[in-house]
């Protein structure tokens with residue numbers, strides 16, 4: 001997702017940053033490139049038009065042409081406008097602290113309602129809440145079983161009365177049950193359709209009017225393309241949706257349509273679904289995504305995911321070192337080994353600054369073999385060599401290759417990768433100070 005957008009934006013912004021002075025001419029060229037990059041990535045036409053208008057106004061307002069570092073200032077303006085596009089207002093989930101918080105999940109069929117219901121229940125449980133899920137989809141027989149199975153995986157009760165009782169009755173009974181049993185959050189899974197249809201919409205409206213959920217979250221499939229905007233608008237017009245969950249964010253769509261949904265509907269993006277696993281639900285942070293789109297990586301999300309699933313203390317140490325531009329071979333090995341717990345290497349790499357090219361080149365099976373070699377190589381280095389690989393001469397590398405059962409070529413390749421990553425992290429920490437992360 002966003003690979004080609006990221007590539008194009010990074011390229012045109014890199015070009016302009018290299019220039020000491022900007023002229024009206026090359027500024028116009030850059031804006032044109034940004035426009036093409038956005039349109040080609042499926043960003044909605046009106047959104048692109050407004051976006052560029054704002055960049056232009058901001059640039060004039062901040063006198064980009066005459067500033068000390070015009071290229072960098074322009075990057076900052078683009079960054080800030082992407083953040084606004086993605087939503088810079090409150091996008092947190094609201095809770096009724098005195099009673100039962102009801103969260104209704106709506107969306108078209110196959111967009112991931114049932115899966116996100118369970119992911120959300122699991123997330124809230126981790127945060128110390130006491131959730132129950134209510135099965136409101138009685139149209140597809142398998143839907144209840146799916147929810148029940150997910151519920152048992154995460155240890156969350158699922159309320160259902162089977163296929164015979166009308167959905168609205170079940171939901172009301174479920175809410176009463178949740179209150180009686182002292183749950184603090186009820187997540188209602190609802191039925192979808194292949195496309196917007198009146199019967200479905202009326203059914204959802206009836207549920208809303210009866211339950212008055214505090215949150216109505218709409219799942220939108222990021223793989224849908226431009227139509228996503230129309231679907232989201234239709235749901236919002238009828239139900240006044242309180243938040244969006246962009247699902248299948250791990251897929252390889254161009255992503256632009258997903259970027260447009262917030263701008264067109266005004267509904268904040270609250271979460272992204274990033275895979276099929278229960279843990280693949282992330283709180284949405286506009287600034288982090290903006291930085292990722294601008295090729296600055298998503299180190300904070302990476303670190304958070306890491307903290308959730310691997311050794312906290314080690315992860316914090318590594319993160320700290322990375323942020324300060326310190327990065328040794330041990331860190332490299334450590335982060336690779338820890339990240340094996342997080343999923344396929346390619347998906348991890350994609351979150352790292354400047355690593356998306358490398359991620360695309362990775363075949364996850366070969367990667368396993370390669371990791372073994374990398375581990376062997378690093379373990380054959382002396383502590384001093386791991387700390388500062390630049391001290392290694394050819395004779396050292398021959399010794400290491402022999403000790404690890406690899407070749408000097410492989411050792412050199414690892415050293416190159418290491419250099420590249422180290423440089424990226426160094427650049428990143430200076431960029432971060434600029435963006436006050």
Ligand SMILES: Nc1nc2c(ncn2[C@@H]2O[C@H](COP(=O)(O)OP(=O)(O)O)[C@@H](O)[C@H]2O)c(=O)[nH]1
Pocket residue numbers: 107108109110111112113114115116192219247248249250251272273274275276280
């Ligand atoms: N790759 C990916 N797949 C997802 C994600 N969320 C859901 N899915 C898959 O999408 C399919 C439909 O999900 P489901 O929850 O049944 O959709 P529903 O019809 O809206 O309830 C299932 O195969 C899910 O595993 C996601 O964030 N990423």
Ligand SMILES: [Mg+2]
Pocket residue numbers: 113114115137143189190
């Ligand atoms: Mg479902």
